[in-house]
Amino acid sequence: xxxxxxxxxxxxxxxxxxxxxxxxxxxxxxxxxxxxxxxxxxxxxxxxxxxxxxxxxxxxxxxxxxxxxxxxxxxxxxxxxxxxxxxxxxxxxxxxxxxx
Numbered sequence: 001x002x003x004x005x006x007x008x009x010x011x012x013x014x015x016x017x018x019x020x021x022x023x024x025x026x027x028x029x030x031x032x033x034x035x036x037x038x039x040x041x042x043x044x045x046x047x048x049x050x051x052x053x054x055x056x057x058x059x060x061x062x063x064x065x066x067x068x069x070x071x072x073x074x075x076x077x078x079x080x081x082x083x084x085x086x087x088x089x090x091x092x093x094x095x096x097x098x099x100x
Contacts, residue, residue, distance in 0.1 A: 003060070004030065022052050029053060 001009075004027070011023035025038050035053070039046040 025049060025052055026056050 007023045007027050007030075011020055011027060014020045014023065021042055025042060028038060028041070029035075033041070035046050035049045038049045042049070
């Protein structure tokens, strides 16, 4: 499967909106759309589009990894659900601790 076909498949079949958006941007870039045009079209900052292109180029160099276009892990506040689960875990440990 060619790289173009992989992008087309991701654009058409990916579950996540962001993955589809990135794949679409890369396909349009192949059709000579400029970064400012893509930024306007997708309503994102031009630096965002530039990062998409940079990551695509990195993947092209290191083709042993599968193409995913997923978001990278980032720092930030944990989701509310995770925070609630952690709190319940602490309460359960304290409630059943032999030293309490």
